[in-house]
Amino acid sequence: MGLFDVHAHLTDRRLAAREAEVLANARAAGVTTIISNGLNPPDNERVLALAARSDLVKPAIGLYPVDAVLTEMEAMGTDYKRDASFDPEEALQYVEDHVDQCVAxxxxxxxHYWVPSELWDLQEQRFRRLVKLAMEADKPIIIHTRKAEQRTFDVLVEMGATRVNWHCYSSKVKLGMRIAAHGHWLSIPANVRKSDNFRRLLEGLPREKVLLETDCPYLGPEKGELNEPANVAVTAGYAAELWNTSADAVQAQLEANFEALFGFAP
Ligand SMILES: [Zn+2]
Structure with a gap:
């Protein structure tokens, strides 16, 4: 049992280049589980390979919402930097073919921030297909949404998805509270001290609905600093302050929350 990071990108080349050091730092900070999230087929493949060689890392495989319609965005002439080549249909198929190998x-x-409105319907069709797959396989879902929080919530409620974590939820605190009241979890990143919204969520959410994440290498506690999973310890320390309780009590609460969503202890 220990601390955990439910949303990391250890396969990002900046972290992958320092893999042994990043994992050692996490262990030293008391982290026992890191869920590395995949963005597209080549990245999913790297996530599965990394999880196979490190007991600290558990794989989540997926399709980043922009990547889900990137081929169509490029056909429209939208300028978005692609980091891998893949076909959307193959990308969905990859997740379907490997669903048994992932924990989420x-x-x-x-x-709706990067993706033009003409493609929102197509993006949603592909998202629904992955939600359906997760529900049928009884796997938790890790959500990324930007400028489409309400729509995402409506789709998940309509489809009846209950095992859901919202990563880096950045819309209105009031909707965040409704999402938690509906039974979903929200993971708070390591830059919480600098963000009024994340601080209000960490303070105000039902404690049993809070998880920790880093979104590393992004969103470091300090500007310009490369983030890594060890920084969840910073967030846990801040939660103890905000909740006015001990570090042990925070860790016990978070462990229980993790197990309630993922079905195994962190
Ligand atoms: Zn991410």
Missing amino acids: IGEIGLD
């Missing part, structure tokens, strides 16, 4: 489906979701 993620990251998946809806992104």
